[in-house]
Amino acid sequence: MTNQPRVLLDQDALHAQVHGLAAQITADHPDGVVLVGVLKGALLFLADLARAVTDIEVELDFLAISRYAPDSGRVRILQDLAIDVAGRDVVLVEDLVDTGLTLAYLLGHVRDRGPRRLEVCALLDRSERRIVPLDLRYTGIEVPGDAFLLGYGLHFQERYRNLSVVVAADRAPLTENPDAYLSLYDTTARREAR
Numbered sequence: 360m361t362n363q364p365r366v367l368l369d370q371d372a373l374h375a376q377v378h379g380l381a382a383q384i385t386a387d388h389p390d391g392v393v394l395v396g397v398l399k400g401a402l403l404f405l406a407d408l409a410r411a412v413t414d415i416e417v418e419l420d421f422l423a424i425s426r427y428a429p430d431s432g433r434v435r436i437l438q439d440l441a442i443d444v445a446g447r448d449v450v451l452v453e454d455l456v457d458t459g460l461t462l463a464y465l466l467g468h469v470r471d472r473g474p475r476r477l478e479v480c481a482l483l484d485r486s487e488r489r490i491v492p493l494d495l496r497y498t499g500i501e502v503p504g505d506a507f508l509l510g511y512g513l514h515f516q517e518r519y520r521n522l523s524v525v526v527a528a529d530r531a532p533l534t535e536n537p538d539a540y541l542s543l544y545d546t547t548a549r550r551e552a553r
Contacts, residue, residue, distance in 0.1 A: 381411030
């Protein structure tokens with residue numbers, strides 16, 4: 360019998376994390392900020408974060424990257440920035456930072472465009488798995504171990520991104536049946552109805 364997914368961040372906890380991070384970003388960037396979301400995982404987080412940043416000008420942009428190429432450990436840019444960020448404050452928004460390899464690559468890519476300040480905002484940080492040392496200015500919660508996470512942008516074969524919570528799940532049932540946890544939608548809907 361496999362373990363049922365457990366809720367790591369419910370809607371109230373997500374709201375608190377997002378608003379706490381937004382308050383820090385607002386305070387640190389009185390002249391405005393460009394929030395750059397890393398697609399697709401950070402999309403939901405970025406949308407909520409942008410709405411929660413108040414009293415300053417906010418512009419949004421996106422980067423999209425490929426999956427790691429087999430046996431290379433490399434990604435490539437599929438969608439580049441559309442905004443000129445030279446001389447501006449930029450916050451790169453990630454859903455989860457794990458080893459840091461992808462983020463280090465993206466930071467170098469954005470840094471080449473000459474921003475005045477470049478910082479990172481990550482909802483979830485798995486620092487114990489970090490290979491590349493990184494300074495994450497804004498972080499939500501620390502995720503220990505190798506928990507497989509779903510929801511709020513995190514996915515398995517493009518499923519579960521739209522869950523309104525973040526859950527830690529057993530990956531094995533998903534490899535057999537990608538729809539194994541569709542009942543999470545029912546559970547989430549019941550919690551929202553309360």
